[in-house]
Amino acid sequence: MKRHLLSIDDLTPDDIAMLFATAAEMHDVQHRQVKKLPALRGRTVINLFFEDSTRTRSSFEIAGKWLSADTINITGKGSSASKGESLRDTVLTIAAMGVDALVMRHGASGAAHQVSQWVDAAVVNAGDGTHEHPSQALLDAYTLQRRLGSLEGRHVVLVGDLTHSRVFRSNVACLTLLGAEVTVVAPPTLMPSGVAGWAAAAGFATSYDLDEVLPRADAVMMLRVQRERMSGGFFPSAREYTIGYGLTRERLAVLGPDVPICHPGPMNRGLEIAADAADAAQSAVLEQVSAGVAVRMSILYHLLAGDES
Amino acid sequence: MSAPSTPDPVGETPPGTTEPARVVLDARDITRALTRISHEILERNKGAADLVLLGIPSRGVPLAHRIAAGIAAVEGVEVPVGGLDVTMYRDDLRRHPARGPQHTVLPPGGVDGRTVVLVDDVLYSGRTVRAALDAMKDLGRPDVVRLAVLVDRGHRELPIRADHVGKNLPSARTERVMVRLSETDGLEQVSIA
Numbered sequence: 001m002k003r004h005l006l007s008i009d010d011l012t013p014d015d016i017a018m019l020f021a022t023a024a025e026m027h028d029v030q031h032r033q034v035k036k037l038p039a040l041r042g043r044t045v046i047n048l049f050f051e052d053s054t055r056t057r058s059s060f061e062i063a064g065k066w067l068s069a070d071t072i073n074i075t076g077k078g079s080s081a082s083k084g085e086s087l088r089d090t091v092l093t094i095a096a097m098g099v100d101a102l103v104m105r106h107g108a109s110g111a112a113h114q115v116s117q118w119v120d121a122a123v124v125n126a127g128d129g130t131h132e133h134p135s136q137a138l139l140d141a142y143t144l145q146r147r148l149g150s151l152e153g154r155h156v157v158l159v160g161d162l163t164h165s166r167v168f169r170s171n172v173a174c175l176t177l178l179g180a181e182v183t184v185v186a187p188p189t190l191m192p193s194g195v196a197g198w199a200a201a202a203g204f205a206t207s208y209d210l211d212e213v214l215p216r217a218d219a220v221m222m223l224r225v226q227r228e229r230m231s232g233g234f235f236p237s238a239r240e241y242t243i244g245y246g247l248t249r250e251r252l253a254v255l256g257p258d259v260p261i262c263h264p265g266p267m268n269r270g271l272e273i274a275a276d277a278a279d280a281a282q283s284a285v286l287e288q289v290s291a292g293v294a295v296r297m298s299i300l301y302h303l304l305a306g307d308e309s
Numbered sequence: 310m311s312a313p314s315t316p317d318p319v320g321e322t323p324p325g326t327t328e329p330a331r332v333v334l335d336a337r338d339i340t341r342a343l344t345r346i347s348h349e350i351l352e353r354n355k356g357a358a359d360l361v362l363l364g365i366p367s368r369g370v371p372l373a374h375r376i377a378a379g380i381a382a383v384e385g386v387e388v389p390v391g392g393l394d395v396t397m398y399r400d401d402l403r404r405h406p407a408r409g410p411q412h413t414v415l416p417p418g419g420v421d422g423r424t425v426v427l428v429d430d431v432l433y434s435g436r437t438v439r440a441a442l443d444a445m446k447d448l449g450r451p452d453v454v455r456l457a458v459l460v461d462r463g464h465r466e467l468p469i470r471a472d473h474v475g476k477n478l479p480s481a482r483t484e485r486v487m488v489r490l491s492e493t494d495g496l497e498q499v500s501i502a
Contacts, residue, residue, distance in 0.1 A: 306407030307403060
């Protein structure tokens with residue numbers, strides 16, 4: 001494995017298999033009375049979040065703590081960044097304190113990559129703009145693999161706001177790397193421009209018609225409609241989006257009872273996913289959250305536990 | 310790996326040369342050693358009450374299962390068997406590229422208040438056993454912890470000793486002791502090279 005985790009492209013299928021095998025062992029720790037492993041004792045992990053996050057940040061924090069690392073959270077609001085300090089000065093200052101890993105979320109695509117060239121610490125991209133969110137893709141694939149056995153040849157349908165979604169980008173890369181057939185479904189206005197060429201190169205399918213694709217799905221991944229990244233005008237109304245692309249009660253009935261439903265959260269209930277679907281027995285939403293801790297423990301372990309040479 | 314049967318004295322392989330491996334225990338020797346260990350454990354524990362066998366992956370786990378089978382044959386009691394991975398607890402974790410942990414399986418009754426026998430293939434520096442004792446501390450509090458190994462090759466670096474030993478095998482630090490078991494390696498022998 002490489003020294004940083006910036007993109008799914010940094011990983012080989014063997015790396016992913018190793019990360020998942022370790023994550024499965026970490027999963028067991030979650031059910032122990034003593035949720036503590038000594039592997040990262042004396043290591044320091046900084047969560048540097050310039051954008052809002054609940055689950056990713058707390059999940060990295062718990063992951064670090066269960067591995068005995070010292071984890072510290074720094075958020076954009078209330079940090080020197082809000083006083084006008086540049087990103088470079090902020091990370092160099094933090095790095096100078098002697099940190100071993102920097103888990104970073106930033107609104108600019110490529111920010112984590114840039115930071116990895118400034119500091120010696122291992123950098124984990126926890127979301128950069130609309131670019132990538134590799135740990136989310138890994139935990140999604142891990143969750144689906146536990147449900148489906150293997151992803152090889154299985155048909156995974158991603159639905160939602162693809163233009164603004166870093167989760168989508170990382171997920172398509174991760175799922176196709178693991179041999180899944182991927183179809184991405186979105187209204188034309190939320191389909192990234194130039195998606196056709198990209199789809200041909202990366203080997204996934206695109207569609208505007210959810211009802212045509214859904215009966216062939218082995219797994220469904222609903223993406224969040226990111227209102228905060230939209231300047232409006234992508235669809236006429238929330239109701240219209242739900243009618244065309246929401247996982248409604250009617251569409252839930254089309255899915256087989258064993259087809260897992262994923263959502264990276266936070267969910268807009270009633271918009272992209274109906275409460276019936278979110279709370280259905282086949283919903284994997286809470287499994288994703290607990291898998292998130294296990295997968296992030298595995299990531300931190302493999303980046304930090306061994307010899308760096 | 311080749312395994313000629315010509316025996317030569319222990320420890321005479323000059324370091325740095327690639328002498329063919331010498332077999333010190335064959336399949337029947339291993340079976341006899343494990344049978345004896347099963348009896349010793351029962352004798353020491355005065356029966357199978359409260360016993361738990363925890364193998365250290367990878368080869369300690371099949372050995373623990375075999376010892377449990379031996380105990381079942383003598384005493385007619387199924388002793389709980391588990392596996393205890395120590396990767397995360399090793400003191401040399403930082404010296405090697407990160408290795409993935411192996412499976413830890415705790416028997417349903419846990420280890421609290423039990424007599425735990427740790428089982429491993431080779432006892433060498435003692436660092437694996439130290440790591441195992443640390444790992445156990447996070448899983449519960451046994452009344453007694455004992456150690457059974459198939460081979461004790463000496464060169465301890467910590468104040469640790471085995472309670473039950475299949476074979477004491479004096480060795481040079483430059484030599485490699487290799488345990489091969491049918492469950493993990495498709496072959497049944499202990500050799501030194």
